[in-house]
Amino acid sequence: MYRQGGRGLELLLVHPGGPFWVNRDLGSWSIPKGEYSPAEDPLAVAVREFEEETGVRPCGEFQPLGELVQKGRKIVAAWAVQGDFDPTNLKSNTFELEWPPRSGRKASFPEVDRAEWF
Numbered sequence: 724m725y726r727q728g729g730r731g732l733e734l735l736l737v738h739p740g741g742p743f744w745v746n747r748d749l750g751s752w753s754i755p756k757g758e759y760s761p762a763e764d765p766l767a768v769a770v771r772e773f774e775e776e777t778g779v780r781p782c783g784e785f786q787p788l789g790e791l792v793q794k795g796r797k798i799v800a801a802w803a804v805q806g807d808f809d810p811t812n813l814k815s816n817t818f819e820l821e822w823p824p825r826s827g828r829k830a831s832f833p834e835v836d837r838a839e840w841f
Contacts, residue, residue: 778814
């Protein structure tokens with residue numbers, strides 16, 4: 724998602740949630756994203772993932788930005804859409820993880836713990 728801000732175009736990025744990312748900022752922010760199967764429409768998945776990670780369903784004229792292959796071979800297909808989002812309204816979905824490791828206890832963490840305009 725992008726918007727026209729006081730310093731020009733701004734891009735909404737999210738920070739991953741969970742214990743592994745608590746004290747990591749540099750290099751951890753990215754666009755909301757998720758994996759999709761070959762049978763799924765990548766744009767529909769991008770809209771779904773954005774909504775799951777932020778609590779807001781993006782709408783408008785989506786502009787394709789292309790694809791990128793990450794280090795782990797995950798293919799990210801990205802789109803831009805103009806919009807406005809108040810990061811204080813972030814409502815991310817959650818995931819369960821054994822925490823602390825090897826404790827046998829499960830804890831729930833938000834998939835995204837912060838969102839900001841850059």
